[in-house]
Amino acid sequence: MLNIVLYEPEIPANTGNIGRTCVATNTRLHLIEPLGFRLDEKSLKRAGMDYWKDLNVQTYIDYNDFLERNPGAKIYMATTKAQKVYTEVEYEPDCYIMFGKESAGIPEEILVHHKDTCVRIPMMGEIRSLNLGNSVAVVLYEALRQNEFAGMNLEGHLHELNWE
Template sequence: MLNIVLHEPEIPQNAGNIGRTCVAIGARLHLIKPMGFSIEDKWVKRAGLDYWDKLEVTTYESYPDFLCKNFHGNQPDARIYMASTKAKRTYCDVEYERDTYIMFGKESAGIPEEILIDHEDTAIRIPMAPDIRSLNLSNAVAIVSYEVMRQWGFDSLEREGHLHRLSWR
């Protein structure tokens, strides 16, 4: 299963959009405090539309709390990738395992270097123009998440759409 991890997210609308993406692809959302909002915030729910109640979401008091509850003997085969503009390789250069966590940092600063330093081999980036600081967090999550889904053959996702009133010729 894909697990999206937000480290200290600040903007409720981004969290809502990311929650909606998680529901659309069958991913879990993990939120690491402190956060710049409450998950009960109207902007979170508004951005997530009517999908928020379908979301599998867990909050953690800190990064060590997240690690303790997800990686200490619980899931020995799970890997965590760190999405960061500071990474050396791109998100497309990775073959994602079936039990994958991808962590994204807060909007204003990204993942702290004190965390990144221990994850050089699993740090990934989205290529961008050199004068751009970063992408919007919810856009970055969608880009990387759909690459994972593509690699997994879009398992359990609807691959074909249908017209509502007409038929394709």
């Protein structure tokens, strides 16, 4: 099972959307405090819709608590400061992919300890970054693709309609 880690997320709607994506992909969500909202906030639940109750979510009081409770975790850090593109690494089925808070990303004092596992999403020009929910979806689905979408529904079915 893959793991998405949000370092001090600030916007409840982003976290709600990410929670819904995690439920749809059977991915664990890890939230490192402080959060910019309460977990019982309406906007968080609205964005996650009725899926929030099915979410496998864990909270941590800070980054050190996260590290202590997940010893030996392989952590990829999504950052605009990375040298590698997110498609240039091989994501293990149980790895952790961390994203920083909306206003500042992951602090450099954390990134310097993970230089080899920092990844970036290519963008044009001087844009700072993509929306957090979009960034999580882009990288998570690459990790899922690399792991052959294990356990996921791979085909849909159209219903025959009589248009006459």
